[in-house]
Amino acid sequence: MVYYRKLQQTGGKTGSSILVILPKEWVASQNLSKGDPVALTEREDGCLIVDPRLPKAGETRSTTAQIEQNLRWEITSRYLLGFDEIRVMSKEVITNTQRDELKRVIKRFVALEVTEEDDHEIVLRCLIDPATLPVSTAMRRMNLIAARMINDSLRSYFDGSKEGADDVIRRDEEVDRLFFLIVRELRSAIQYPRMSEMMSITPVEALDYRLAAQYLERIADYAVDIAQRVGEPIDKKLVQKLEPIVERVGNMLSESVKNLFKFNSKTVLTVIESERWLITETAKLRQLIVTAPNGQPQTQLYVVDSLLRMGEAAKDIADLALPQN
Numbered sequence: 001m002v003y004y005r006k007l008q009q010t011g012g013k014t015g016s017s018i019l020v021i022l023p024k025e026w027v028a029s030q031n032l033s034k035g036d037p038v039a040l041t042e043r044e045d046g047c048l049i050v051d052p053r054l055p056k057a058g059e060t061r062s063t064t065a066q067i068e069q070n071l072r073w074e075i076t077s078r079y080l081l082g083f084d085e086i087r088v089m090s091k092e093v094i095t096n097t098q099r100d101e102l103k104r105v106i107k108r109f110v111a112l113e114v115t116e117e118d119d120h121e122i123v124l125r126c127l128i129d130p131a132t133l134p135v136s137t138a139m140r141r142m143n144l145i146a147a148r149m150i151n152d153s154l155r156s157y158f159d160g161s162k163e164g165a166d167d168v169i170r171r172d173e174e175v176d177r178l179f180f181l182i183v184r185e186l187r188s189a190i191q192y193p194r195m196s197e198m199m200s201i202t203p204v205e206a207l208d209y210r211l212a213a214q215y216l217e218r219i220a221d222y223a224v225d226i227a228q229r230v231g232e233p234i235d236k237k238l239v240q241k242l243e244p245i246v247e248r249v250g251n252m253l254s255e256s257v258k259n260l261f262k263f264n265s266k267t268v269l270t271v272i273e274s275e276r277w278l279i280t281e282t283a284k285l286r287q288l289i290v291t292a293p294n295g296q297p298q299t300q301l302y303v304v305d306s307l308l309r310m311g312e313a314a315k316d317i318a319d320l321a322l323p324q325n
Helices: 025-030 069-082 096-104 134-158 164-189 191-198 203-227 236-261 264-291 295-321
Strands: 038-040 050-053 062-066 085-089 114-118 120-125
Touching: 038 191, 050 191, 050 236, 050 295, 069 085, 069 096, 069 164, 096 114, 096 120, 114 203, 134 164, 134 203, 134 236, 134 295, 164 191, 203 236, 203 295, 236 295, 264 295
Parallel strands: 062 085
Antiparallel strands: 038 050, 085 120, 114 120
C-alpha cells in the first residue's frame, strides 16, 4: 500500500525541524506506540526507509517445523529465510532414525547445529554472524573450490581416475553449503536495512551477488557431471586440445569473480574476448571429435559442451560487475 503525506515544519516559518506523519494503520500493524524507536535508512536512490524492526535486531528469530512433514524442505526454507532458531517438533516421541535423518539434513548448511533436544523437540541454531563471514569471503571461497573442481574433474577425465572423480563429487557438497549461506545472508540484507548497512551491501549488489553465486554453483555442477563420466584414459592428442580450453575457462572464472568486488572495465572486455575464443575453439574441437574414427564421441562432446557452458557462466558473472561509483 502507498501512503502520501505532506512535509510539515515545526516552529512556524523559522522552525528548523521537518515532520512527516506516519499512517496510523501502519503504526498499529507494527505494534508501535509513542516513544518507540524506528530506524531511518537512506537508499542509493534517495528513498528513505522507515524500519520498525531495529529494536528487535538483536533478538533471536525463531520458527517451528514438524518432523513428520518434508523435513529437508522445511529446514532448507527456514534456513534460507534467515531464521536463527528452528524448533523441530513432534507429537510422537522422536525416533533415532528421525534424529539421524535430521543430522544428515543439517550437514548441508554452514553453522547450523543441534543445541537442545528432548523426546518431542530438537532445537537447531545458526551459530554464525554475517559480520564474521562476509558474502565476499564466502563467494571467493566458493569460487576457489569450483575452480579446483574444474581442473581436478578434467584431470581425472584425462587420466581415467575414478578416485579423483569421487573426490570432485564430494567437494560439491561444500559448494552447496556456501551457496546456501550466501543466499541466507543476501536475503537478510534485503529484508533488513540495518543488516544491509552492516554488511555494506546495497539491494542491487545483493541481487547481483545472488545471481553470481548461482552461476558458481552451476559451474561446480558441470564439473561434477564431467567427473561422473570418467572412464578409460583418453587419447593424449585430445588432451592437448582440451588443456588450453580448460586453462582459459579457469582464467575467465577467476577474473570474473575478482571483478565483482573490484571493478575494472578492461577485465570485462578480456572475459568477453575469451568467450568468443572459447566458442570458436570448442566448435573446432567438436568437429574434430565427430570426424575421429575412434574414442567415445558422445562423452567427449559432452565434456566440450560443459566447458563451453562454464565459460558462458563465467562471462555472465563478469556482466554483473558494476563500477564502484
